[in-house]
Amino acid sequence: MGGRRARTDREWSVLVTASRVLLERVPALTDQLMDELTLHSEQFDAAVPRDEHWRQINEAMRYGIEAIAAPRTAPRRDLAYAEQLGRQRAEQGLALDLLLHAYRHAGYLVWDELLRIVSEEDPDDLPMLVHTASQMWAGVDRQATTVAEAYRSTEQSMRRRSDERVQALLDALLEGRSTPGxxxxxxxxxxxxxxxxxxxxxxxxxxxxxxxxxxxxxxxxxxxxxxxxxxxxxxxxxxxxxxxxxxxxxxxxxxxxxxxxxxxxxxxxxxxxxxxxxxxxxxxxxxxxxxxxxxxxxxxLPTALVVSQPELAARLITEVFGPLLDLDPADRAVLLETLDAWLEYGGSAGRAATRLYCHRNTVFNRLRRLEQLTSRSLSRPRDLIEMTLALDAFRLTPG
Known part of the structure; x- marks a missing residue:
């Protein structure tokens, strides 16, 4: 970063020396971190096998310590490992807040151990170590950001795959498949x-x-x-x-x-x-x-029966409305629209006339003509049923 103060040669020397000693203490720090994480939450042991967890903490700490004293241009193995762990912990189901807690708590342990090492080796060098604290914690924050981004990306991908699987199951049910389970x-x-x-x-x-x-x-x-x-x-x-x-x-x-x-x-x-x-x-x-x-x-239901049997619907149209099919389309449309309005309003010629913008006598005249053409009477229940179903079939038949 442009505004960050460069380390002096002396600070660099103190960090390199302390980091070498610190690497030797990583196994003990790993044990300590494992114990403290388990005390913080039992989910760590539930989500990650203990041997695997120990090995990964040990490796992550080593990469992090190497990064403390590494040149700025050196490859960041700590970040690559953080990305890997972020993906794996998401797949294992460990909560993200616990994963971030583990990274930051590891940072506190490493920092405390660095202070202890420099105090043991040469207490006069402590001020120089303190001057590097902001850079070290910036590195820890970057690791935490990397692990969180990888975790969220993996979690989103897992959720999408899970949603796709569930939607595929739902589609299979809607298609009527009888697959066991x-x-x-x-x-x-x-x-x-x-x-x-x-x-x-x-x-x-x-x-x-x-x-x-x-x-x-x-x-x-x-x-x-x-x-x-x-x-x-x-x-x-x-x-x-x-x-x-x-x-x-x-x-x-x-x-x-x-x-x-x-x-x-x-x-x-x-x-x-x-x-x-x-x-x-x-x-x-x-x-x-x-x-x-x-x-x-x-x-x-009556109309559903008609549309469910296209061949019978076509025959019904022919048998009931046969003579109407020979009429001029406009003339036929007027008669069928009148029948539709009359049925919709429960056989009320007056209300049908209002909808059709005509006199009620006009409605009666059209219905009588319809009865003559079809040889059916709207006053006979069976004829009325046939006329109603034939009208539905005619209106709902494609083309």
Whole structure:
């Protein structure tokens, strides 16, 4: 560093001589440090095998002492070793604050021993040793910084690998794989019960300019969300707590997400997530692409039956709406929009007319024409069911 005072020849000579003596005392200092670290925290012995710990402390001290009296241009083996230990201690699970304590406590022991050696050899040299204290402690701080950076980098990498493994397990569950032990491993990784109440949400998304169309909920009252991104949708596994259920889930989703989205029924274990995903996707398919709603499968079962059987849906359209298919597209659209409004408002021609901006008699006339073309009566329950399902099939059929 530019502002640091250079050591005098005499100071250098005192440091070199004292360091040589100090190196001979490293085994005893290692024993002392080991004992004091164990008294400070039992985690040292729990995380690192004692023989390995002794050897590494002994080596780290030697490299540190060599650095005290080494020229500035000399390779810093103490820093390379600190980086190695930082990575290893992160993998072993020793807390970072304990690792930093060990490094700094080692610095105190080394400094005290240096003072003792110089006092024994020539007490008059103590002032010269004190002049080098700031440089020595700067070296200890640099070692601590190096070990901390390596530790944090390794910890982040481990966390990322762990997250990737857990997400892969979650993906496997959502795909419905039946690998033995899969649910148990996912439960441990996600900190969730293997047997519990879960649902799956599938939301169709359209990404533009890198912006997400909704905010992913992570935690809500009585619910935890685990989101997975797909090419054209977002999938969430929802873990319920207490009495929370689908009604609260749907209400929570409406705020950040306008849809379209589908919600599965509740399943009773993580192993049921594959089925739940398929049912949530079915619920989503009951909505047209431009819908702005989140729907539950249990509220859309008739329509779900239609979209789940494309061949039967196509036949239903042909059988029920056959004559309408020959009409001019604009004319056909008016009749089907009128039927849709009338069904939405529970058979109220007046409310349907309000939505369609026409007279209620116009609604009646259009419905009568629809009945004539389809040879069906909206007053007969079975005919009404066929008309309703055929309308869903027509609106939700691609192309």
């Amino acid at each position: 899969l649910a148990a491993r996912a439960a441990a990784g996600l900190d969730l019960p293997e047997q519990g109440r879960y649902a799956v949400v599938v939301v169709r998304v359209e990404r533009r300019d890198g912006r997400e169309p909704f905010r992913r909920v992570a935690v809500a009252q009585g619910m935890r969300f685990f989101w997975r991104m797909r090419t054209d949708c977002e999938i969430a596994v929802v873990a319920f707590e207490g009495e929370t259920g689908l009604a609260e889930l749907t209400a929570e989703l409406v705020r950040p997400c306008q849809g379209p989205g589908g919600v599965s029924p509740v399943v009773e274990s993580l192993s049921g997530l594959g089925q739940a995903r398929r049912l949530a996707e079915t619920a989503l398919r009951t909505l047209p692409p431009d819908a702005q709603r989140i729907v539950r499968l249990d509220e859309r």
